[in-house]
Amino acid sequence: MVRINWTFQAKDYLKAIADYISKDSKRYGKLQVTRLKNRTRVLKNQPHIGKVVPEINRENIRELIEGSYRIIYKIVEDNQIDILTIHHSARDLRRRKVK
Numbered sequence: 071m072v073r074i075n076w077t078f079q080a081k082d083y084l085k086a087i088a089d090y091i092s093k094d095s096k097r098y099g100k101l102q103v104t105r106l107k108n109r110t111r112v113l114k115n116q117p118h119i120g121k122v123v124p125e126i127n128r129e130n131i132r133e134l135i136e137g138s139y140r141i142i143y144k145i146v147e148d149n150q151i152d153i154l155t156i157h158h159s160a161r162d163l164r165r166r167k168v169k
Contacts, residue, residue, distance in 0.1 A: 109136040
């Protein structure tokens with residue numbers, strides 16, 4: 071089974087998403103964070119399920135979609151995945167540094 075590691079950048083963006091949505095509804099802010107976290111669970115057994123991120127075009131950098139968000143992750147090793155960032159699909163990913 072694969073270990074999923076959330077990077078500091080990904081955690082920061084997850085918090086920013088929750089804070090932004092919570093301005094209108096704390097309930098929906100928490101719900102969106104839960105949905106994003108739950109979406110990554112599939113990676114434990116199927117790390118290659120996401121598609122390659124077109125803007126980066128590296129086989130080990132992939133993404134899952136959850137609603138309007140792109141969950142961008144890196145396959146570090148056979149047993150480790152790093153969640154690099156959570157990105158709103160309406161924004162230009164090329165303007166963001168994904169590490």
